[in-house]
Amino acid sequence: MIVRHPAMEAGSSRRYVPNLWDVFAFALILTALILIYKGGHETFAPLAVLARHPVSLDPANLPEYALRTTLRMLAAMVISLLFTFLYGSLAAKNRRAEQILIPLLDILQSVPILGFISFTVVGFMALFPGRVVGAELAAVFAIFTSQAWNMTFSFYQSLKTVPEDLLEVSRSFGLSSWQRFWRLEVPFSMPGLVWNMMMSMSGGWFFVVASEAISVGNTTITLPGIGSYVALAIAHRDLHAIGWAVVTMLAVILVYDQLLFRPLVDWSRKFRVELTGTDSGNHSWLLVLIRRSRLLPAGFAPIGELFSGLVRRRVPTVPIPSASARLEQAGLWAGRAWQAAAAVVAAIMIWHIIAFVATGASWSEFSKVLALGLLTLLRVVVLTILATLVWVPVGVWVGLRPKAAERVQPLAQFLAAFPANLVFPFAVVVIVRFHLTPDVWLSPLMVLGTQWYILFNVIAGASAFPGDLKEAAANFHVGGWNWWRKVILPGILPYYVTGAITASGGSWNASIVAEVASWGDTTLRAHGLGAYIAEATTAGDFPRVVLGIVVMTALVTLLNRAVWHPLYHFAHRQLRLG
């Protein structure tokens, strides 16, 4: 069971204090966003096409909507994979590129995805004015931004840890870099990559649903899909329609789980480098079916031939220049020049960002946003702690019983994939009915979808706990609080931390859709940064959106560096078993 959190592994040797490269990366992203917006603001036309076939609430349309939603997801996955291969390879093989690319990636994954949407919608719509393609691309891009980062981190990390002797084999037999990429580097990265792809897709359903009905200022898009169906149902106060949508989504996730997730993870086991013959259970029925059938392999054989033919061909690729030892020394001054140039560019970009933000916001605004940010931070922390207190005991109980684990683990993964924003309306109805304070009662929604990551990681940790340690503890009658503190909790800490990092990161993203929830024409608003960004987005107030994003990204990065990084490294260094 994979326990590593790709972002933590990749950044393991970096200092905890943000350095020049982080600042540079930060500035780069924000400037790019502002440029996209500025470019799009010029040309801007309403979409007549979508108005002709509006989304309807008829449940019979749901299968078609589900299909379109899934297609968007898959398109985003393909783009993510391509991005992963290119970005990861470049970062792993070129030192200079690595210095900027990895901090960039770190910051990118801290930026709230729904914060991205506001900019990219305008940008893409401007690129393809008046056509559906623009809106589709915006949605696909939003999903891409939710998927690509952890895949890239995982791939980068795998490339950096390819076993030395396999590298030597490739070089001594004269494999070209193209051949080496497909024969060594990609297969080696497969287990981590596939797992992260599946995690990405699981997390992606949430953003698909959120990004299909976007309203940014004057631009409103409702692409045919489950997300917009639900948005429409909310506007019409149609609880039944939402129920249907939930059922359809359950079916979609089930299909995705059985036909894509499990077979792929099972297949990727073949690439594991641990050379033991043990065969852990949980085989996907689909994979077994494919392997045993006669027709399917025969059908896929031509594709396999084509692929191996491509690999054999000595494609003259442009080799990514890697810094050799001699160049390293001579390049000391070049390195300093590079850093100086980056500092200058960063300074210019930051000036532009501040100027842009200042057009719509003032200093008092900044302190107000900061306060809201701290409020949301408080929510995230409290909710993570609550989820921990509830699910860790449950997870341990389940994980120590193999039969139960076998049944509950897939269920927890399934729940983690299910987009929680589909059930927000139910919560809103309850809050409105009973006149509860939104500030308190909207908060649990933030962790609703992400708490399952804690659960299934803890289950994995408890299942992987060595049997002989359990027996030793029982033999010496270690019980009660002692058992928790000295036996089981240290053992599952690495797994827990991986799950908690994902859960807390997801909560930040969820805050943007959870702190402002509407039902018909009733809008519930909680005080927080998520609400601020959501409202600024709907109002089309871009300077405020940038301000909100900056503060949220800074808070997330700070939390990561101050809490999660040290905890992760402590867990993996001190508490490794064996």
Add this chain to the structure above:
Amino acid sequence: MMNETPLQPAVAPAPLVNLEGVRQIYHKSDKADLVVLDDVSMKVDAGEIVGLLGRSGSGKSTLLRIISGLLLPTDGTVRWCGERVSGPCKGLSMVFQSFALFPWLTVLANVEIGLEALGVPKEEGRRRALEAIDLIGLDGFESAYPKELSGGMRQRVGFARALVVHPRLMLMDEPFSALDVLTAETLRTDIVQLWISGKLPIQSILMVTHNIEEAVLMCDRLLVFSANPGRVATEIRVDLPRPRNRLSPQFRELVDDIYGLMTQTVPDERPGRRLGEILTASGIGMPLVSVSTNRLAGMVETLTAEPYQGRADLPDLAERLQMEADELFPAMETLQLLRFATMEQGDVHLTDVGRRFADSDVDARKRLFGQQLLAHVPLAALIGRVLEERPSHRAPFVRFSAELEDTMSEERAEETMRAIISWGRYGELFGYDEQTREFNLENP
């Protein structure tokens, strides 16, 4: 066509590999350069098996990689078939200690990988691969994955992969050291058998090993390596006819000589330098190997008991304890360092202190060990002194390891520190806290 002994032609053909004055130096930013290989010159001709014999860390694996073109030397020339080497050479293939098979490819696919890189057409490649698999005795396992195979079979795949590209020179990096004794022996004899019968499609073999008997069993010529820095100390010809008998008197005599050679002081411009020994520097900068105190105690007990009674022949001891040179020498040298034993001409003698150690109970042993450690290992004395002097009686790990890194590589320094920590704890000289990475004088 391979012969057992090379012919003497009228004009000597160019050697396959020719090294002259090869040096390998690692630059460290603010410390002295680490010299891994110093002025190594050697050659490999066609039709012979050459062995590079030396301890771990003597740089032989580095040398192998330089010969194969995977690494470029800091200084000196390397010629492959007369041409200067500037990158991985064609006509060379390597067998690895860790087998280095791709876990996601079947045996057949693994063997074919070199052919694929050469651009050999698929049909011919498959035919050659199947031939090689058959030759090496793995027929029937073509569709198996490495995780289904035992260590010996995996190494056979490694051999098949190396042979299928018909290299002129096959390089072997301690190919049998990851295998158990029986499997290694079977594989060795199989390879020798194939070599004698001329079935191996190669001209020469260059083998790196730390197993003295293996080297004498297989090689025509032995280059004995000394460590720190690595250089060729002696060259020995082995003219015994194949297949060689381990028990024949000439074999045993040769093995004995080599044991003696590797533990003897050599008249050299540097007095006190031992051949093949790593305890070369004096003072703090003495690299140590982390031999467990259990093992040391066990060896002393073995030497005291029958049939040795304080005096043992090293090859005999190695065989009895089933230890290879790489495990035996560090332990013996540690015993010598602590004055529990001395080594002379391939024999080891227990000293009086050693006998006292064997006869004592646990507590007395620890005390004696601590005394000897303090008296004869300068690093232990230094740590003790520093801990006494400081008012807090604590000293960080890095304070000592930084000093060590002035004269040795980081890995050596790390190993030396681990050794001193383990021995210091046993001798109850000081304590060590792993969490804070600090030495202290507490006795918990």
